[in-house]
Amino acid sequence: MKEKPSERLCRNCGSPVGERYCPRCGQEYGSTRITWRTLYDEMVSLLIGDSLFSETGAIPRYGxxxxxxxxxxxxxxxxxxxxxxxxxxxxxxxxxxxxxxxxxxxxxxxxxxxxxxxxxxxxxxxxxxxxxxxxxxxxxxxxxxxxxxxxxxxxxxxxxxxxxxxxxxxxxxxxxxxxxxxxxxxxxxxxxxxxxxxxxxxxxxxxxxxxxxxxxxxxxxxxxxxxxxxxxxxxxxxxxxxxxxxxxxxxxxxxxxxxxxxxxxxx
Ligand SMILES: [Zn+2]
Known part of the structure; x- marks a missing residue:
């Protein structure tokens, strides 16, 4: 069953998260288990930037x-x-x-x-x-x-x-x-x-x-x-x-x- 927005708490700061990103600290909501994908995402974010992983219309951040x-x-x-x-x-x-x-x-x-x-x-x-x-x-x-x-x-x-x-x-x-x-x-x-x-x-x-x-x-x-x-x-x-x-x-x-x-x- 999908969590209701009010039940979604940020794993970083504990604030309720309505959208994809926490409004208080900016961490993306979702699984926080470390996988190969985490390493890949971090490398891409560091070297290239992370506009690819942000919401549609979000401002791109250059790596x-x-x-x-x-x-x-x-x-x-x-x-x-x-x-x-x-x-x-x-x-x-x-x-x-x-x-x-x-x-x-x-x-x-x-x-x-x-x-x-x-x-x-x-x-x-x-x-x-x-x-x-x-x-x-x-x-x-x-x-x-x-x-x-x-x-x-x-x-x-x-x-x-x-x-x-x-x-x-x-x-x-x-x-x-x-x-x-x-x-x-x-x-x-x-x-x-x-x-x-x-x-x-x-x-x-x-x-x-x-x-x-x-x-x-x-x-x-x-x-x-x-x-x-x-x-x-x-x-x-x-x-x-x-x-x-x-x-x-x-x-x-x-x-x-x-x-x-x-x-x-x-x-
Ligand atoms: Zn947060």
Missing amino acids: MLQTLWRFVRHPAVTVGEFIAGKQRKYVPPLTLLLLVCTLCLLTLTGLGYELLDGSAAAEEEIDTMIFSLFGFMNSHIEIIALLNVPWLALAYRWVFRSRSQLRYMEYFYIGLYLASLHILLATLLTILTHACGFDPDGMPQFWLGRIITVTLCVYNVVIIRNLLKIDWTRSLAGCLLGQLIAAVLSLTVISLIVTVWEIAAEI
């Missing part, structure tokens, strides 16, 4: 690949929608970044490659302490990607202060989406370098860094231009100034940390 693909194709629209409030539609940027890092690391480890980022290209001239710091960063790709985000957000907040009402954290979230793209690009280019048979320690390392820098710069300019509704020249100039300030800020902090580290080591 990791859909969010990434949309960000790659329409960066300004994706970021603009997220900031304007369409936050259930996309995978939130921090979750996305962690997923991208995990998948990229698993792929690289599986292939037996080390991530080439171009950031350690000039490593021979840098003293051993900074070298070890770069070595640490190279083995923790999420750190390279995250390192620049707070500084760039701070710099953009200042550079565009008279043009935009965007908050520091809104720039920070834009930076998190861009960090996912950074990791993805670095991973794809690393695989490409190996696939083409180049010596990973030679010139490709340098060009790889340049390709990533230019691509990210273009994405920055496009996003800022569309969000702030300014012209290309202003957007380009502002982004370059912002990147410069961010680089100076993060290098200053890294030097300070290294100095303190060295002083502490001597004591």
Whole structure:
């Protein structure tokens, strides 16, 4: 016998469930036994999205690949929608970044490659302490990607202060989406370098860094231009100034940390 709506209680929060989803917590009503189907649904929901499993007319929710693909194709629209409030539609940027890092690391480890980022290209001239710091960063790709985000957000907040009402954290979230793209690009280019048979320690390392820098710069300019509704020249100039300030800020902090580290080591 079919249960009457009033008897249907949500297994997550205990509220009465009239429709397919609990009005209080959003859990789908139905069997909660774990099956192969549960694993399949979770994978599809995580990677692709779960519009396929929602009620007719429900708003689709993008999974990791859909969010990434949309960000790659329409960066300004994706970021603009997220900031304007369409936050259930996309995978939130921090979750996305962690997923991208995990998948990229698993792929690289599986292939037996080390991530080439171009950031350690000039490593021979840098003293051993900074070298070890770069070595640490190279083995923790999420750190390279995250390192620049707070500084760039701070710099953009200042550079565009008279043009935009965007908050520091809104720039920070834009930076998190861009960090996912950074990791993805670095991973794809690393695989490409190996696939083409180049010596990973030679010139490709340098060009790889340049390709990533230019691509990210273009994405920055496009996003800022569309969000702030300014012209290309202003957007380009502002982004370059912002990147410069961010680089100076993060290098200053890294030097300070290294100095303190060295002083502490001597004591
Ligand atoms: Zn519930």
